[in-house]
Amino acid sequence: MTTDRTNWAGSFSYDARRVHAPRSEDELREIVAASTRVRALGSRHSFSQVANTDGDLVSLADLPRTVSVDAAGSTVTVAAGMRYGEVCRELHEHGFAMHNLGSLPHISMAGAVATATHGSGDGNASLASAVSALEMVTADGELVTVDRDADAERFGGMVVALGALGIVVRMTLDVVPTFEVRQDVYEGLALDTFEKNADEIFAGAYSVSLFTDFVAPTMTAWLKSRVDDVDPAGPDPDWMGARRAASAHHPVPGMSAESCTGQLGVPGPWYDRLPHFRLDFTPSNGAELQSEYLVPRAAAADALRALHGIGEHIAPVLQICELRTVAADEQWLSPAYRQDVVAFHFTWVRDAAAVMPVLKLMEQQLAPYYARPHWGKLFTHEPGHLRSLFPRLSDFRALRHELDPRGTFGNAFVDQHIG
Template structure:
């Protein structure tokens, strides 16, 4: 309590108006119980502090950052590790979730740092625009997804951060910094997948394209052997393609193919290399109800209601699951898949499902797709953290010949020096972090471990 009073008084000296707004927003958030034993979405992580600030303007973010010794930005809490954790202060921008501007002349939209894809997408549709891709769940924040290189699928689609054309953030000195693709070149490429290390991202600008309709179909029971000679062909069957497997019987349980509908005409093949077309809507986990999955069976609909696997209006539960994900160069897709299949007897009893997707290469320093198109092996585990943490090293060992890179926001056990060695631009990124945060205000245990060399 004493600590909080001292902090409030110091802010009061900086400006009474800002102080009163900050206190109001913090009280509002606390009255909802959001800070009580604050956990991530899955419930496997309890954050190291309950000191959460809820600013409602950039000026309030500046004031908070200036008066914090250590602080981290908190998004939608969909990360499964400590990347967003702080032992002292967290900043949530959930009160800053508006569209700032829609620039039709240059086809971009600028949104505040708390905006979620599920809120942004219908607005874009209403104005005749679309994003190139979306992740499986629409409930994550735009900034959090881009800062960790989160992705959808598609052999010709980059991860979500590749649509960013400008970012605005508050650095460690409380200064507002804007970096853009057009004006800032290499520094911009380092800032987009910033892992929360440069500051608190208050605004982000995204490239848009004209709105489009899509359809999706699901094929059931594709033999894994069909992927040996046809992996890329199958991945090119649609705009976005996902393979779901429980690693039993060398079988791909479901193939989800999402295709753009051009001029209202589309072709649906009755069979796909031995897999048969589903005749009812499916959930990625066959035994689960499909009530909350996006429409299938080739029914056309707007892009934002087909690209995610789950409906915009669906509110996910507290998430009784854990997730891991590893990326390997796409040319090793089949070999890597079969390497994981060799340990199917160990992993299959402990998973709900695994998803295999592709993501196009990009030029962002801290993106797992930097200079290489990758295949992603994403696993949704049953929520037994001890078992999962014992099995992850086995998966990593099987993938080791293919130089895997873990998703920044998922669970992994790879040695820090191994992760660091996979990023060509790491030293440049460290210098960029030092430029905007020389004292390490935004550096937490996760960044210290995986970005900086061991002391």
């Protein structure tokens, strides 16, 4: 059972009066029915207070692990508390793959989906976009099923739900035929070149990540290409004026690449290349904070230039910044709701007093681009402000009050930002 009372980064402690780890669904249903204030806890990787509560926290980590592949329907149904990495291997053995993954395979499926976690790639929508059905425990302890076709009108509010509608115990996701990926890192991509060719650069592979530190005039590009899409001889040693790296990289310059998935163009299964980090490498508690803002794709270069305008504030507290593209989806609370976006992710030093004022400055700089924050990472927007950024937030609020009228699954974060 999970006894940890802090999030993964150790940047805050949960205020819960109890942390439960039921071993069966019946036990889970009893806990929920008996509680007036309860939240699901995933793998504790969020930096915001989205999972926190002063009531009961429930981890699904001790529920039975189940992975059931429907080959004819190209779907997989999983126990929602499982980590992506655990499910991926089994899926691959059945000949299937997820369309995309986040940078870390250790993150729970339900927790990732609940906050619109995404990977990268022009054609790749958020992880939540693959979900076609959910089974969840509601406030009275009942188990209900929600299905993309049968509940078409409200399904857009049900998946990226911040844990505010119930505790998800099983999810069904669309899968695709398994595929192999090669990962090539290019060093020295000039910021200037990016500004003029952002679309071409993001289209350079199935999944593209650009890393920048707000000091060097260049970026590092990680290209994750489907092996069936590229010339067997491999991509050119020079690309957009950058050079293919001859040694493996960590996203943060100077850190050992030991924890990273295979690079240098060596083909491997999708689940061991799309994330930056290896599942079999146990990451220590990360001494870091994270935030992320997502802006419309067309604003990528302008938004980066705006951030460079306050680069002298960003650089001293920054470990690394990563740019990724995410395709539009249909989830009301997704930052990519009905728009293709570019995500500006920041890994900061773990010093909230130094970082939070910088976030405020960044939010001012990005305001002209209607930048939407990642729900699982840090931001400083005032309560209520997010209503102007997420066009379907009031629909989600109505859905929340309909499905959970007593606010059993509420917490301070949801009450403040959703209402």
